Structures are given as C-alpha cells and as structure tokens.
Amino acid sequence: MSGLPNPDEHVEFCRRAEASGIDSLLMAFGFTRPDPITYSAVLGAHTEKIKFLVAVRSGIVSPTYFVQQINTLSALTRGRVCINIVAGRAPDELRYYGDFVSHDERYERTDEFWRICHALWRGDGPVDFAGQYYRIEGAKLNTPFVSDERSRPEIYLGGSSDQAHALAIRHADCLLTLPDTPKRMEPKVRAVLESGTEAGLLVTLVCKPTHAEAVEAAHAIVASAGQKARATHNVLRKQSDSVGYTTTYDLADRESAWPTPYLWTGAVPYLGPPGIALVGSAPEIVDALFEYRAIGVTRFLFMGHPDFEQMTFFGEEVLPRVREREQAGSLLT
Template sequence: MRFHWSLSSVGDPMRRANAAATTSGLPDLSAHKEFACRAEECGIESLLVAFGFSRPDPITWAAALGAVTSTVKFLVAVRSGIMSPTYFVQQVNTLSALTDGRVCVNAVAGRAPEEQRFYGDHLPHDQRYERTDEFWTICHALWRDDGPVTFTGRYYQVEDALLRTPFVSRDRPEIYLGGSSDQAVALAVKHADCMFTLPDTPSRLASRIQPLLAGGTEVGLLVSLICRPTHDEAVAAAYRLIHVAGESATAVHESARRRTDSVGFGGMYDAAIRESHWPTPYLWTGAVPYLGAPSIALVGSPEEIVAALAQYAAIGVTQVLFMGYPDLEQMTFFGAEILPRVRLGVS
C-alpha cells in the first residue's frame, strides 16, 4: 500500500467543526513546513493540498513547502472551470521543475454549488463532470507532447496549443480523482491513475470498486485515523473528539449537507445519521455529523489498524489518504507503529 496525508486540518484539528466562511484561508505556514518535513521521516508519499475559498492557492502553497523538503510529493487539487487546462498544465509543469518532479494532481469536480459560483462556475453536478472530462482530455494531450493540441468541445476550445515547459522526472504527474458517483467512476477509469473514495465495509466496497479495478484504475481510501496504543484508548479518543467539537458543529454540517450535491459526501452524512456508527469493529462514522464526511475513521490499536488495512488490501485497495486527530501526532504514531507492521505484513 501507498500512504498519503491531507494538510486540510494540520495545525487546526477542529477546523471542520466550524463553518468554512469563519475559518482563515491562511494556515500556519511554519506548522505546515514542520508537518511536511516530518512526513518524509514517517514514510508518507504525498501531502494533499486542498482547493477552496477558505484555503490558500494549492500550487503556490506546495511550492513553498517543496522548498523545505526533498522527497515528499504534493498532491495539488484542481477543479475544472477555474482555469484553462493549458495554463494549468503550465503551472503543474513549472511546479515540477521547482520540486524535482514531486507533484501529483487531485482532480475534483466540486461538491458545493454555492462555492462553485464564487469562482463563476454555475454548472450543475453532471455537467461539471462532462466539463472535467474535456479538461483532462486536453491536459493529457499536452503532456503527451505529440504536437499542437486542438480541441473543440462544449466547454473548452483550444487551437494549436503548445507548451515548452515540460514536466520534470516523468511524462506527466499521477492523477488522482475523488468521488463516489457513477460519473466519477467513469471519469476515473478514463483519465485517472487512482480514485479516492470514502470507505465502507470491505464486502460492500468490493462490489462498488469493481468497475474501477476492471478498468485498470487503482482505488484509494479517503479516511481519518484515530489510533492509540490500545483499543480502549482509541475508542475513548474517538468519543472525546466529538465532545470537543460540540453540538454546535452538527448545525454546521447539517447546513453543509443541504448545500452539497456530492453523492459521496451527502451519502456518507445520511448513513452516519441513519445507521450504526460502527459498520465494522474498526470503522467509525460517529464524527461525521460533527466534522463532515472525511472524518469517517479507522479506530483501534496499531494491530487492529494493520488488520483493517489488510482487509481493504484483499479487495484491491492499494492507496490510503489519511487525516488524523491530531494530524502531527497521528502521522508520527503511524510512521512508528503502523507502517513498519504493514511493510512486514504482520499485525
């Protein structure tokens, strides 16, 4: 398995308990630099730099973190409709030159129509995926560098496009796509190397990811980690998390649920409200009403987390994008207590 970590709440573990409109779009840069350097020590392959109105520009932020690191990659998020595909490829290729190729891309279609309109994007869910298909068709053509690129679509028109800024270290960056809808699956099979999806029980997830595996696309989990030396300590930490978030956080995410058109995020929130908070002995949805869909968590001791990862590996999951509570401590614990066991194949 390959392991990644999200920067989304680094330095501010209760960020998701608050409305995005009230949070700062400039995280603590020193905390992020420290985290990026520690990630290299912990064996983390890449760090997700998310996109949104309450966050810094991911490419610029990744460039700053790339200057103080040497091996970790940066998984920069992009939404189609925000910029031209030609300009985006030029940006990513430039970032690859600054970081010696340590760049991969997280393609997202957007999950909040209200926020999309901040950027002048008024398309509904399905049309955003249609546009994203056109976006990545042009990007891949530019990375292939097999001559001037001309494309005439519904959303993009490019004529004889050329770029003389190459991607450093390989032909193109690895492409990750996040989503759960049928449109996301089809798009991932066509354009992505790996699709990140929210976890479910291994038996239910196995059938859901089969079309991806059959199409030659890897599958990764987007999941939080709450791991402590013992099972009881981990469970106690999980319930302490929602106590700290407080009941006011549920109003934040009830409002967010009403505004999202994301199949995965909306479905996860609904399931967390309606079903058992423990779909399996190690998978916990109890924080979702307080901290949102990405807070679905693997909870347990190192041995239990290794066993859980093995069950997902058995159905074809090959990558994991973690968040942690708190991030720095959990990533450090992961690197010391979980990753060595995973590499040795022992629990």
C-alpha cells in the first residue's frame, strides 16, 4: 500500500463530497497514509466547504505543538478542521512511532494531552501542567484558532472501552463507536448522552437501488478481498488491544452475519472491524439510521466500497430521504 498523496484524485473526491452534502472527511493517521495535517492543508486550499476530520494520537507530538499545528490549519482553511482522537488499536504499529505504553496508559496520557490542549484553546494565559506523561511550563501561542463559529475545533473520540467513554465525556463533543444492534448499544451510550456528549457510529455503507443488489455488492466485497485478506486480519486481530475491535470481531464470530435486517458482519473477518456494514436499499438505510437515532445516535462516519460511488449514491438517494423525514417531523438532527 502506497503512502504517497494523490492530490488531483483527492481534490476531485473532496469536491464530490461537497456536492453530495457531506459535512467532513476523515483524514486518517497511520504508516500507510500521508500525514493528515499537512495533507488537509493542501486539500483545503482547493476546496470551499468540506471540513477535514484530522485523526490524532497523543504520544506523537507535544500538545502545545499540536495546538499550534491545528490553529495554523484553521487559519489556512477558514476553520474547516475538526479532530478525531484515537488512542491507538495495535501496539506493534504504535511502536513504529516510539510509543510503548499499555492500553490503559494510553488513555491516561490522552487525558493529560487534552487537558493541556483545552487550556490553550480557552486562552488560560501561560499554561502550566505537571502530570505523569506531560510537563508544560508557561505555554502560550500567538496563532489562535480561526473560525466564525467556534473557539476550538469540534472534537470526536473513537473508542468502545469504559476509558474511551469517560474520556469522551471529559474532552469530546462526540463519541464515535463501532455499531452493534440498537438494543444492545442503547445502554452502552446512555451515560455519554446524559453527559451532553453526542454519540456517533463508524460504519461501512453498502447501499444500492434494491436490497438484492446491496447484498450482492456486499458479498462481492468479501470475494474481492479474498482469503489472503482474511489471513492478514487473523494476525491483526491477535495484535490489537482495542476493546471496540475485539468486541466487533467477537460479534462476527458468535452470531449470524445479520444481527439485524440491515447490519452485516460478513466482511469483518476480511476487512477488520471497520468492515461492519449497513447494507440495503436507500429507504432501508434511512430506516436503519432512524433506528439508531431513536437511541440517541446523531452522527455517522461512513466508509464505502468503492468510496466515490457510495458517497455519490448517498448524496443523491439517501440524504434527500433523510431530509424529507426530518421535515416530516423526525427527531434526527
């Protein structure tokens, strides 16, 4: 897999996202990809509306320098930046970056990181902080966060563990988690919602004109991935200490591939936990979104296969139906 950026192709993708009514695009972090902050600045210079959801891990840079980077990006994009906090899911990959702390320690460190970041965005004057992982003395920045709407970026936190939920309540605007059935998810996100933090799903979308076509497309994704991909993810599964990943792998193992009429786990062994998918026609996908909305889920971070095609179909067929139902009196926001 190449980590080289492809600006021409990705600028086109960003512009299609704008035309499709998409709010923001995830700029993921990892050794297989370009640096998300640098690349967001490049793509932001060629777009008008789309926001960039920049993934960040504590332990990679100092919190002061990170806020300086994000504030600079906000100035270059007129505030079109938000943050996806990722504590990390695979210890072996974290070690590429010199990060050797345990799962629970990563969350403790991330808490310190964001306490410092928020203090800088609040403008608390020179910031002093002495913790187990970070020590900051007299920190200040002359580059502010630039936005007509906010004094800091909107913050999403990805995770399913108790530590992730607690961290989202303290520091994030929205918790992003992998899906389960609405019935099983409802008690898991209740405390997050009661705190005033939103809940969202990270989920693959397989949407076609008919249910049969969507199911066929879903199985084609698995066939295209092949047994080599399954073997790779068997290895990755053993290396991950992510609660969300472990839970989703277990869900794919222990139940039917269809925990609900629209939620499909069949691609998880081949694509990993983010391969858990909502599958169906446009009206069926809308019904699924509203079922999750009924338990308080208000944000959705979709992946598509192929992503350009699925995003276009979503913008043309799914999103208008969502808006129509909203106008008819739905609570989905």
